[in-house]
Amino acid sequence: MTYKIGFDVGSTTIKAVVLDEQGKIVYKSYERHKAQVRQKALEKIVELREFTKEPFYFAFSGSGALGLSEEGDLPFAQEVFASAAAVRKEYPDTEVAIELGGEDAKILFFKGAIEQRMNSTCAGGTGAFIDQMATLLNMSLEEMDEASLRYHRLYPIASRCGVFAKSDIQPLINQGVDKADLCASIFQAVVDQTIASLAQGRRIEGKILFLGGPLYFLKGLRKRFKETLGAREEDVCCPETAINFVAYGAALTARKLFDRETLEKKLEDLVNAPAKLSDAPPLFKDEAEYEEFKERHRMHDAEYFPLEQYKGDAFLGIDSGSTTTKMVLLSADRKILYQSYSSNKGNPLDVVLEDIRYIYEHADPEMRIAGAYATGYGEELMRHAFHLDGGVVETMAHYTAAKRFNPNVDFILDIGGQDIKCFRIRDGRIDDIVLNEACSSGCGSFIETFARSMGYSSEEFATLGLKAQHPVDLGTRCTVFMNSGVKQAQKNGASIEDISAGLCRSVVKNALYKVIRAKSKDDIGKNVVVQGGTFRNDAVLRSFEQELGYNVIRPSIAHLMGAYGAALFAQTLAGEKSSILSYEELKSFTHTSRSVACGGCTNHCSLTINTFADGSRLIAGNKCDKMLPLAQKKAELPDLFKIKMKMLEDEQKKYSHDMKIGMPLVLNNYDLLPFWSAFFDVLGYEVVWSTPTTKEMYHAGQQNIPSDTACFPAKVVHGHIDQLLKKGVDLIFYPCMTYNVDEKQSDNHYNCPLVAYYPEVIAGNTEFGDTRFVYPFLSFDDERTFVRAIISHFEKKDIYFDKYTVRKAFEAGKNAYSDFMQRLVDEHHQVVTYARIHELPIALVCGRPYHLDPLINHQINQLLTKLGFVVVSEESVPRQVQHKVNVLNQWTYHARLYQAAYYAGENEDMELIHLVSFGCGIDAITSDEVKDILKKFNKFYTQIKIDEIDNLGAAKIRLRSMKEAMLQKKKESENE
Amino acid sequence: MSEHAVFTKEMMSTHTVLVPSMLPVHFKLLSPLLAKNGYHIEVLQNEGDEVREAGLSHVHNDTCYPALLVVGQMIDALKKGNYDMDHIALAMTQTAGGCRASNYLSLLRKALIQEGWENIPCLSINFSGLEKESSLHITTVALIRLAYGTLYGDALMWLKNQVKPYETEPGACDREIDAICEDLKKEFDGVGFLQSKRIYRHMLKRMKSVPQDRSKKKIRVGVVGEIYMKYSPLGNQHLEDFLIEGGFEPVLSGVMDFLLYCLQNNLIDYKYYHMHRKSYYFTKVAKNIIIISMQKVFTRVLKEDGEFYLPDDFNEVFENGKEFINPGVKMGEGWLLTSEVVTLVRSGVNNVVMAQPFGCLPNHIVAKGMIRKIKDRYPLANIVAIDFDPSASKVNQENRIRLMMANAKLNEGMFD
Secondary structure, rough: EEEEEEEOOOOEEEEEEOOOOOOOOOEEEEEEOOOOOOOOHHHHHHHHHHOOOOEEEEEEEOHHHHHHHHHHOOOEOOOOHHHHHHHHHHHHOOOOEEEEEEEEEEEEEEEOOOOOEEOOOOHOOHHHHHHHHHHHOOOOOHHHHHHHHOOOOOOOOOOHHHHHHHHHHHHHHHOOOHHHHHHHHHHHHHHHHHHHHHHOOOOOOEEEEOHHHHHOOOOHHHHHHHHHHOOOHHEEEOOOHHHHHHHHHHHHOOOEEOHHHHHHHHHHHHHHHHOOOOOOOOOOHHHHHHHHHHHHHHHOOOOEEHHHHOOOOEEEEEEEOOOOOEEEEOOOOOOEEEEEEOOOOHHHHHHHHHHHHHHHHOOOOEEEEEEHHHHHHHHHHHHHOOOOOOOOOOOHHHHHHHHOOOOOOOOEEEOOOEEEEEEEEEOOOOEEEEEEEEHHHOHHHHHHEEEHHOOOOOHHEEEHHHHHOOOOOOOOOOOHHHHHHHHHHHHHHOOHHHHHHHHHHHHHHHHHHHHHOOHHHHHOOOEEEEEEEHHHHHHHHHHHHHHOOOOOOOOOHHHHHHHHHHEEEEEEEOOOOOOOHHHHHHHOOOOEEEEEEEOOOOOOOOOEHHHHEEOOOEEEEEOOOOOOOOOHOOOOOOOOHHHHHHHHHHHHHHOOOEEEEOOOOOOOOOHHHHHHHHHHHOOOEEEEEOOOHHHHHHHHHHHHOOOOEEEEEEEEOHHHHEEEEHHHOEEEOEEEEEEEOOOOOOOOOOOOOOHHHHHHHHOOOOOOOOOOOEEOOOOOOOOOHHHHHHHHHHHHOOOOOHHHHHHHHHHHHHHHHHHHHHHHHHHHHHHHHHHHHHHEEEEEEEEOOHHHHHHHHOOOOHHHHHHHOOOEEOOOOOOOOOOOOOOOOEEHHHHHHHHHHHHHHHHOOEEEEEEEOOOOOOOOOOOOHHHHHHHOOOOOOOOEEOOOOOHHHHHHHHHHHHHHHHHHHHHHHOOO | OOOOOOOOOOHHHHHHEEOOOOOOHHHHHHHHHHOOOOEEEEEEOOOHHHHHHHHHHOOOOOHHHHHHHHHHHHHHOOOOOOOHHHEEEEEOOOOOOOOOHHHHHHHHHHHHHHHOOOOOOOEEEEEOOHHHHHOOOOOHHHHHHHHHHHHHHHHHHHHHHHHHHOOOOOOOHHHHHHHHHHHHHHHHOHHHHHHHHHHHHHHHHHHHHOOOOOOOOOOEEEEOOOHHHHHHHHOOHHHEEEEEEOOOEEOOOOOOOOOOHHHHHHHHHHHHHHOOOOHHHHHHHHHHHHHHHHHHHHHHHHHHHOOOOOOOOOOOOOOOHHHHOOOOOOOOOOHHHHHHHHHHHHOOOOOEEEEEEEOOHHHHHHHHHHHHHHHHHHOOOOEEEEEEEOOHHHHHHHHHHHHHHHHHHHHOOOOO
């Protein structure tokens, strides 16, 4: 036998294993490689001289080694394959191995046919994700692990992909949820993600092996896995070699003999090999150019005045962001007396408390806070906690601040830690707001986390980028993709400088192409002000200017603009004295937060109850007013979402029979429910509809979802079917419908592929047991074929209908349907009339019929009525003449959107809100078109992307800004 | 509403029509054929980051990747190609189905307007009567030529994938294909192209003349997918070459099967919904002609030679899928994709790559949605679904394909 060496190069670490002649492990290591893959591999081989005997077998494994092995013609073992080999050798009775790495998640099934699965490109981020969360919580991994074991309650966190989970956690942090609960919930999210996206219906049971860094180091994570899988202690095992397992497998499968000299020579050649460089220009040609750049931006420095010497009125602005809290105190002549920028460290209230206390302690006794305003995600919390005078929408705060630096500003881009905001300004008012969708939030905090994982501070890392000669191209999607882009760059031998510059460019391109979707420079505007913490990084700023091709303004307080704007607001609106807590009151400031599940309705919102020293309470996380004290409740405004839901409920109650047939209340059935209920009534059946979706339902069906990038409304179908099966119905009906109802508003009347064919997915991915599933292909266009299909498909399940009855049922269904739609239009008119009598603005919420589902729309309708809108929806819009559109108009539901857009355009008091489900490919087309139509009428286009993430923060800002702009517009027109 | 530029008959002689690349082998044949019909065709060859960037800045990022690439390739070419902008036109295919892909043409027009090139006419290549005034004018004779061109392209691709993996002289196979295409062009000058039996034999002979070592059979890997991603090297990052370099033999069904699928769908529409009543019999006859008197000729020639695998019979593929998916699923590649996977697995090609754009709507159903069902039935099926998108890096995709390859080797017992 011979010595064997295996290397496993991952995204952040390099692992090595040496086996001696008996196949025993004589050496193993696990180290970070800080992106210096080649160098590190060579060093390792040299280091291993004393542990090996020549000649030895050698092989690489791991995604980070792909480039090395190809370029240097060195043997390579695919990593899943390598670990499978090691498992078979070392733990032959293993049935399932779960391996989490820096970025990959893998499951290996050994029982029966061996199956090896890797996460798809979208669901990456496991180890890297936990790292990011640790940064977010400002905890070390050890602390997180420790804390997670003490949890009391798990919060549902989106488990599809790291970025989504993050958006779920953020509000929880802001609400002040206990860290132990957060840590455990984060681990649970990783567990759910692994099970949902990898197991896909195949059960994880029997002897289970845990492999890879995160599982090895994090006891809490293993615990979550164990509990979720319901595995017994003796059935799970996380071996000593868990972190070196792939390297071990690589060693085992190595089949190529090397002597030391040859291998070292090869690796040396690789280290010295000229890197495959990108031809992108460097950020700065030379030092002089950099100096010129710095000089130019120095012009936009803010003015300061010492806090200790200032006498008179002062104005406080607090920007409570998702990861950081910013504060600015202004003098009457708008000089900065005090500023702070601090990480929330999981508790923004403590941060602010510290700051206000500092101000009181250091200010001249004659300084008086005359006004204090808050803005940002945590606005409400701040206002309540410290008794501030008021709050202002983020967008307005930023615009007010930017105007101070350039009165003609027409474009503001703000890249913060978690989000990108961009506003266009036309005629002195905010005209267009773009926020990043949950998918592209790989923003500022990404650079920070990445820098850390590479072993640099974010400042060091950014400075490196300035010197890059050949910045790499890392793509423009989310964090996960950028990580893989870095892998690719490492493979090509890019230097750390080039990676740093490349990342900065990615952030910029992400903003430009993905978020703003700039088509040309004219699209951006001439007077650009950039802000947000991320732009303090010179490399990002420079990349942006390079990408645009002209210079922009970055105020020195780029990171404080929200707070600065809020302070300016406070000044404009200040009364005599601010109601902010005095120094004395601060002393007794206490705050406790408690989380409860609301029992008010089936949504079971996670409520956080903040209680302050004076006994006042703030409830956060609620979607409705149900749990609020009576005084805070407002009369509810008419809301067509609610009305339609009620109508659907009534429709279900209309019929009753002994024989039941189950149907899922999903997708197009939100439209067709009246049809099917009446149809089956004639046939002697009562339709048992599934209930509107709940989180529990979704999770129950989650493991059967074959494609996790499908839209959320489609994915919930699995949960509905599961519910029907649990209800014990023995017959489920869910037809495939290529064609929708022809409303004569479009050139054709298709359904989208998912609406049309999801029953096929259900048929292929559900265990029905004894329940019969009937899913014929139907179209309402032709009665004869419709009737025939119904008869023949039920016949196959031993249910017999005659032609005459089915025909009658078809008629009855059609009548019920058109009657229902007519009533909906009537309701629409009534609601609109109400709004006009009371002079209320109308929100025309456009989406799909299935956006009525409360879990899918996240109850945006309630948010709107709370903001003072009367809500109507697109399917209730009265039929119009068909307008010509610029795109192929061949889907019924989408045609309704174009109609609604014209309708909103023609009605002065209506604003259109476009609900788009994440992953809806067709809305990529409709959104542009709807926007263009509204533009013709000089109207705002507000799009809200919704997915399983339950974070209304972004939607709130958008809707509040929209309302602000509406009011402004109204005021202007009244003045004219 | 802007009225878009129309491609008039006169423009045929004055304008160069740019076509996005998609089928490398076929287009070598097809573009000269269209030239015979009076069009000056140029198949775009530009690739690389600029194409993606041009696509990204002109098409909604969430639009499917093929649309982004096709539009990107055109815009990029127009920007760099030194074309006479007054004498240029663009052409692309349009499927008119319920998939968003049928919107490519509108997206292209929008992109042109952005660049201020709204005077450039766009042509639609479709068989559904969309965009009547902007469709490619093709005579019946030309249509027959194109049909044969497509068939020969399919045959060449079929042979290429069985020869190239075994060539002992790198590049020899590709050179041979170029040579065969030259020969074929001459056949199209007259009516020689109709003698398909002779032509197939000629092809076969020439392909066999490529120096090759067939002593060790390579593992076959099927490639199915969204049509653009399946065939276009620009889209799938040269997937066929990647497989060949990895020591595998790719298996790709021909484009004619996709056209047959479109015909079959019309027949099914009739059966299911009584649509296309008038064209039903014509479609049925057309389908049979294509299969029996065109496709099958190649199969017979291959059979009599005995050296190569035979392409799958379309009707068989159709039947194979029925157990798994209803033929009513007709958006995108619809039931054809599922049926192809089943056919591959049944004929012993257990390893399959499903190539699709990230978030492809129909493929949620017909590709990823059917994997479990197929695997339950055929446990040895080794299927990997690869999502291509403008930002997913190559390493990520490669690594997944490599896993499939390693599994393939394991299943074939090529590891100890």
